[in-house]
Amino acid sequence: MPENVTEQRREEAAAAAPAIAPAREPVPASVRRDVIFDVDDISVHYGDHKAIRDVTLDLHVNEITALIGPSGCGKSTFIRCLNRMNDLIPTARVDGKIVYHGEDLYASDIDPVQVRKRIGMVFQKPNPFPKSIYDNIAFGPRLMSSRPPKKGDMDEIVERALRRGALWDEVKDRLRTNAFGMSGGQQQRLCIARALATEPDVLLMDEPCSALDPISTGRIEDLMIELKRDYSIVIVTHNMQQAARVSDMTAFFTVELHDEGRSRTGAVVEYGETDKIFTNPDDKRTEDYVTGKFG
Amino acid sequence: MTGAQIAARASRSVIPRAAGRDRAFAGFFRALMLGAVGISILALGTLLFDVARDGVPKLSVDFVGSFPSRIIPSNSGIESAIYGTLWLMVVCAVIVVPLGIATAVYLEEYADRTKWWNRMVEVNIQNLAAVPSVVYGILGLAFIVRGPLSLGRTVLAGGITLALLVLPVVIIVAREAIRSVPSSIREAALALGATQWQTIWKQVLPGSIAGIATGVILALSRAIGETAPLLVIGAAVSPRFNPDGLGSAFTALPIQIFAWTQDKDREFVDLAAAAILVMMLALLLMNSVAIFLRNRYEQKW
Amino acid sequence: MADYATAVSAGATGRRTSLVRRPSGRSRFEGAIKALLFAAAAVSILTTIAIVISLLSETIAFFGDVPIGDYLFGTKWTPQFAGDQQSFGVLPLIWGTLYLTGIGLLVAIPVGILSGIYLAEFAPRRVRKVVKPLLELLAGVPTIVFGYFALTFFTPEVLRGALGLGVNQFNALSAGIILGVLVVPTIATLVEDAMAAVPQSLREGSAGLGANRVQTAVRVVFPAALSGIVAALVLGASRAIGETVIILIAGGQTANLSLNPTESYQSMAAFIAATARGDIPTGSIEYETIFVVGMTLFVFTLVLNMISIRLVRRYRQVYE
Numbered sequence: 001m002p003e004n005v006t007e008q009r010r011e012e013a014a015a016a017a018p019a020i021a022p023a024r025e026p027v028p029a030s031v032r033r034d035v036i037f038d039v040d041d042i043s044v045h046y047g048d049h050k051a052i053r054d055v056t057l058d059l060h061v062n063e064i065t066a067l068i069g070p071s072g073c074g075k076s077t078f079i080r081c082l083n084r085m086n087d088l089i090p091t092a093r094v095d096g097k098i099v100y101h102g103e104d105l106y107a108s109d110i111d112p113v114q115v116r117k118r119i120g121m122v123f124q125k126p127n128p129f130p131k132s133i134y135d136n137i138a139f140g141p142r143l144m145s146s147r148p149p150k151k152g153d154m155d156e157i158v159e160r161a162l163r164r165g166a167l168w169d170e171v172k173d174r175l176r177t178n179a180f181g182m183s184g185g186q187q188q189r190l191c192i193a194r195a196l197a198t199e200p201d202v203l204l205m206d207e208p209c210s211a212l213d214p215i216s217t218g219r220i221e222d223l224m225i226e227l228k229r230d231y232s233i234v235i236v237t238h239n240m241q242q243a244a245r246v247s248d249m250t251a252f253f254t255v256e257l258h259d260e261g262r263s264r265t266g267a268v269v270e271y272g273e274t275d276k277i278f279t280n281p282d283d284k285r286t287e288d289y290v291t292g293k294f295g
Numbered sequence: 296m297t298g299a300q301i302a303a304r305a306s307r308s309v310i311p312r313a314a315g316r317d318r319a320f321a322g323f324f325r326a327l328m329l330g331a332v333g334i335s336i337l338a339l340g341t342l343l344f345d346v347a348r349d350g351v352p353k354l355s356v357d358f359v360g361s362f363p364s365r366i367i368p369s370n371s372g373i374e375s376a377i378y379g380t381l382w383l384m385v386v387c388a389v390i391v392v393p394l395g396i397a398t399a400v401y402l403e404e405y406a407d408r409t410k411w412w413n414r415m416v417e418v419n420i421q422n423l424a425a426v427p428s429v430v431y432g433i434l435g436l437a438f439i440v441r442g443p444l445s446l447g448r449t450v451l452a453g454g455i456t457l458a459l460l461v462l463p464v465v466i467i468v469a470r471e472a473i474r475s476v477p478s479s480i481r482e483a484a485l486a487l488g489a490t491q492w493q494t495i496w497k498q499v500l501p502g503s504i505a506g507i508a509t510g511v512i513l514a515l516s517r518a519i520g521e522t523a524p525l526l527v528i529g530a531a532v533s534p535r536f537n538p539d540g541l542g543s544a545f546t547a548l549p550i551q552i553f554a555w556t557q558d559k560d561r562e563f564v565d566l567a568a569a570a571i572l573v574m575m576l577a578l579l580l581m582n583s584v585a586i587f588l589r590n591r592y593e594q595k596w
Numbered sequence: 597m598a599d600y601a602t603a604v605s606a607g608a609t610g611r612r613t614s615l616v617r618r619p620s621g622r623s624r625f626e627g628a629i630k631a632l633l634f635a636a637a638a639v640s641i642l643t644t645i646a647i648v649i650s651l652l653s654e655t656i657a658f659f660g661d662v663p664i665g666d667y668l669f670g671t672k673w674t675p676q677f678a679g680d681q682q683s684f685g686v687l688p689l690i691w692g693t694l695y696l697t698g699i700g701l702l703v704a705i706p707v708g709i710l711s712g713i714y715l716a717e718f719a720p721r722r723v724r725k726v727v728k729p730l731l732e733l734l735a736g737v738p739t740i741v742f743g744y745f746a747l748t749f750f751t752p753e754v755l756r757g758a759l760g761l762g763v764n765q766f767n768a769l770s771a772g773i774i775l776g777v778l779v780v781p782t783i784a785t786l787v788e789d790a791m792a793a794v795p796q797s798l799r800e801g802s803a804g805l806g807a808n809r810v811q812t813a814v815r816v817v818f819p820a821a822l823s824g825i826v827a828a829l830v831l832g833a834s835r836a837i838g839e840t841v842i843i844l845i846a847g848g849q850t851a852n853l854s855l856n857p858t859e860s861y862q863s864m865a866a867f868i869a870a871t872a873r874g875d876i877p878t879g880s881i882e883y884e885t886i887f888v889v890g891m892t893l894f895v896f897t898l899v900l901n902m903i904s905i906r907l908v909r910r911y912r913q914v915y916e
Contacts, residue, residue: 085486090407113622117488127479130502130594139497140487191483198488321810328718331710332727335784338777339734345749346741397636405630406637418905420640425831425901426894427838429865430647432872433890437650441878459643466640490622492629520738523840523865527872527886549740549841556744556845564748571741578736 034061036202036232037082042096044077044086051077052266055096057251064224064233066243066274069253069289074266075236078253079204082234083119084112117143120195124207126187128179128194133171136179136190137161140198157197164230165193166223185216192223196231203227205235209242221246240290243274250277252286346575350568358569363533363551368562371533373570376551378537379450379530380519380577383547386454387461387518392511394458395465396500399507402466403473404495424463431460432527440528448529451541456524461514468510472503477596505592512585516578522549548574651894654887661881667888673851673862675871675885688851689889692768692861693896696843697836699772699857704779704832709825711780712787717813735781739841746774746846766848766860774846775836783832790824791817827907834900838893840865864893 037059044051052074059065067075077086084105086092098105105115117140129136137158142148149157158175162168167189171182179190188208195203205224209217224233224246237243243250251271255264270277270286281287361372398420406413435456439446446452476499484494530550538545548570555567659667662684670685677683711731715724751770755761763769794817802812818825840863848860849870862870872886 083486085482088482088485111623113488113490115488116486121486123479123482123486125479127477127483129480129483129498130596139484139489143487143489143493194483195487317808317811321808324810324814325718328710328714331707332714334707335711335734335777335780336727336730338780339730339737341749342737342741342745345745349748394636394639397633398640401630401633401637405633416637416641419644421905422898422901423640423644425834425897426647427840427865427897429838429840429868430651430890430894433868433886434643434647434650436872437654437887438646442650462640462643490626492626516736520740522738522740523869526840526869529873529875549738552740552744553841553845556740556747567744568748571744574738575741578738582736 033063035059036061036100037234038097038099040097040099042078042081042094042098044074044081045091045093045095046089047091049263050265052253053256055268057268057271059232059234060249061232062228062230063248064228064235064246065249065251066247067234067236067251067253068238068240068243069266069269070255071238072264072266073253073255075253076206077266079206079234079236082202082204083121084115085121087112117198118200119202119204120198120200121204121206122188122191122195122208125211126184126191128182128187128190130178130180132176133162133179133182133190134158134175137194137197140194143198161193161197164196164227165189166219166226167193183216185212185219188212188216188220189223192220196227200231202232202234205233207236207238210238217242240278240292244278247274250274252277252281252283252289254285254289346568346571348568349565350570350572353565353569354572358566359573362535363555364535365533368560368566371563371566373548373551373573375534375537376546376548376570377573379545379547379550382450382538382543382545383453383457384515384519386451386541387457388511388515390455390458391462391465391514395462395511395514396469396507398462398466399469399473400495400500403470404491404499420463420466424467427523428460428521429523429527431456432524434459435524435528447542448531448544449542450538450545452528453525453530453545453547454541456528457518457521460521460524461518464514464517465511468514469503469507472506472510473499475506475596476502476594502594505588505594508592509585509589512581512588516581516585519578519581520549520574522553525550526553548577647894651887651891654884655891657879658881658884658888661884671853673867675882684885686864686889686892688853689862689864689867690892691853692843692847692851693837693863693865693893695855696768696772696775696847696861696863697833699768700775700779700836701829701833703773703776704783704836705829707776708780708783708828708832709787711784712825712828713791713813713818715784715788716791717809717817731781731784734777735785739778739839740845742774742778743842743845746770746842750774751846761858763858764848764860766846766850767858768847768861769857771843771847771861772857775839775842778839778842779832779836782835783828786828786831787821787825790821790828793824794820823907823910827904830900830904830907834897834904837863837900838865838897839863840869844869864889864896868893 035058039055039057039059042055043053055078067079069075080086081094081098082105086094094106096106100119103110129139131139138154141154141157159168159172162171167186170186179187182190188211192203192205192208209220212220221242224235227233228248235243235247249272252269253266254269256267257264270281270283272282277286278290281290287293358372359377360374361370362375363371363373402413402417406416408414435452438444439452439455440448444452444455446455480498480502481494484498485491489497525547531544531546532550532554534544534546552567552570552574555563555570558564558567667684667686669687670683671687672683672685673688674681674683715727719727747766747770750773751763751765751767755763755767755770761769791813798816798820799812802816803809807815843861843863843866847862847866849862849866850860851867852859852861867889868886871882876883876886
């Protein structure tokens with residue numbers, strides 16, 4: 001009897017997540033992978049309101065980690081902790097530790113500006129600068145306070161970034177035209193290339209495809225898988241199929257209601273290999289979400 | 296039902312027709328509105344017509360190129376007034392542009408609005424914008440011409456006074472231009488590792504510069520037409536020299552117009568009209584430049 | 597390229613130079629920038645302080661020479677006379693200011709409001725494209741031009757000529773009406789803004805109940821925009837009160853406490869500009885009169901401005 005139930009659940013899960021083959025070989029759990037972010041007990045408050053609590057997980061090098069969950073469960077808040085973007089909100093307070101290359105990102109002597117040069121971010125709505133494609137890409141490198149790259153070197157940097165962003169062939173003849181003239185999908189790839197130009201080793205993506213059409217979305221997903229070889233990627237997504245398609249590890253966030261529903265705090269329910277999360281999750285809440293029962 | 300019955304029912308329709316009274320009032324009100332607009336246009340037209348009628352005959356190259364005489368109208372010109380106005384404009388612009396933009400940047404990008412001193416700065420600027428220009432003249436007289444600065448009745452004093460007068464306007468306009476830059480641009484720059492100042496200097500200011508420039512030009516064109524503050528601080532009347540430095544005495548177009556308008560000699564009054572035409576031409580030019588800049592360079596996000 | 601490469605070491609493998617903050621140039625520079633910008637903002641505060649100090653110090657000196665009761669309640673303003681004839685009662689100046697402003701508003705309020713309603717609710721696009729720039733043009737005309745117009749055209753050719761009125765060369769009617777014309781664009785633009793801010797849903801609701809456009813505009817939109825409209829009127833009044841040159845040129849230099857629009861009057865601002873010619877000796881009683889009248893004027897406009905700000909805040913709150 002139990003076997004039938006398991007079988008049935010597998011079928012349901014497989015039917016619920018539309019058939020898209022996983023894009024890479026599942027990594028055996030026994031292999032010890034390097035950790036890029038050792039996140040330890042992170043909580044974030046906005047003023048008195050606790051937005052997320054007690055997040056503890058390891059994000060691995062050269063992998064794509066997806067953060068999924070319903071709206072308002074703190075996924076964006078969490079990802080913005082990784083590059084200290086929450087610093088920009090005056091009432092935000094981050095407690096806990098995030099160890100990146102042996103340093104606690106939130107130690108008192110760490111300069112957030114330097115952090116953001118090493119950890120790149122792409123936003124939900126493409127936000128290119130009202131400048132030429134070339135100047136968009138060059139913006140980050142030009143911020144190097146010690147010696148900004150010379151013209152010849154800059155050309156190389158721009159080309160390399162655009163190639164990595166899978167945009168070079170499309171724009172190589174119009175580098176000096178205004179970025180606002182590009183389509184939405186191209187603009188987002190430009191933003192990815194722009195983030196890559198500062199040679200980060202991490203790319204954070206906060207719902208990068210939600211403002212785009214399906215074809216552009218597909219191209220960016222292919223790009224992410226390519227980029228995984230050289231970068232560690234963390235992506236927030238509302239789209240479960242996307243998470244299932246591209247990511248190696250998945251963290252499922254949920255919202256906890258306190259105070260008779262008056263306050264909401266986000267927390268991680270389950271974190272593990274994507275395969276497992278989507279086919280055989282440990283927690284029932286995870287299962288309900290990935291099979292579409294809510295959310 | 297028979298055709299006659301249907302027709303009879305239709306004539307007693309349930310939907311009331313518009314009351315004649317309502318329609319009449321609406322027509323009357325529309326006439327009032329058009330009348331009001333007509334009065335404004337009439338006033339503008341009559342004014343321009345009167346000035347042109349009196350002033351055009353007096354326009355000539357000599358007029359622009361000679362100094363005013365107190366006695367002989369036909370020998371009088373506005374050269375000293377034009378130069379005085381130009382000097383004042385330059386001094387005013389040099390002061391008000393950096394000061395106004397810096398204040399706007401501070402208020403929009405750095406100031407924590409929960410702090411009472413920042414809110415006070417904002418309210419204060421709104422109040423300053425409503426202070427009558429003659430009070431700025433008093434400030435100039437007591438503080439700048441005499442008093443602490445004691446600069447005397449000089450171009451520098453006049454320029455500073457005018458700068459203080461239009462500063463609130465420049466600040467307000469610059470703030471709006473800066474505010475129009477979307478926050479996503481700032482976020483993108485910061486996420487790439489720019490500091491706050493780098494973000495402002497490389498993205499926010501370039502993106503708002505067209506709006507700022509337009510506002511500055513309009514503020515300066517307002518300063519050009521100001522008479523009261525210059526009267527109070529003691530601009531010279533009908534001087535026969537151009538300013539030769541910041542410490543020089545000066546006059547300005549509005550002052551010259553003011554003096555000639557009140558002259559007993561009708562000839563001088565007509566010269567005032569001619570000077571008005573020159574001044575309005577300058578203003579028209581400045582406003583056209585401002586509009587051109589706005590249309591050509593304004594950033595549409 | 598060397599610097600760039602070493603500053604950004606091997607990307608993906610994670611061998612990095614440390615993230616430690618350099619307490620060096622960068623953050624001190626950022627701090628200095630913020631301080632500099634605050635200093636710029638402080639200039640506006642200093643300006644207000646300077647205005648208040650300069651007005652206050654001479655006002656206090658004035659009340660050392662003239663009892664405050666004489667000033668506030670006296671009905672004769674004759675500082676230029678000597679001895680017994682000299683009197684410092686400010687009421688004629690205040691009255692002159694209010695009287696002239698009143699005449700001006702009598703013109704500007706109906707014309708301004710009707711124009712504003714027209715632009716906001718009725719003007720077809722092509723008409724708007726013509727009328728708005730014309731109003732902006734009117735708004736941009738320097739006040740000295742209005743003064744010229746009042747003295748050399750309006751008084752002789754309109755009031756005396758076309759209307760045959762027996763007015764003085766300098767008279768309140770001319771100065772007041774032209775003052776009104778000056779203020780019309782201010783009121784019209786602000787009324788238009790206030791009406792345009794009213795949500796479309798109200799107009800639709802009214803139309804759905806069978807009101808015609810005039811009824812909708814007058815009975816629904818106008819009342820909804822009322823605090824913004826009143827703010828516009830208060831601002832217009834404030835502008836008229838502070839206006840100097842028109843009254844100086846066309847209104848005359850006689851402080852007058854009567855009600856006759858054909859006579860000449862003097863406002864507070866006009867008095868200040870008339871008296872403060874560059875060579876007035878510091879510390880003399882005339883010098884002091886400039887400041888005490890200036891202080892009075894300043895207080896008037898400050899109060900009006902605060903009222904209008906409060907009104908604007910109220911109407912914005914309703915719709916945001």
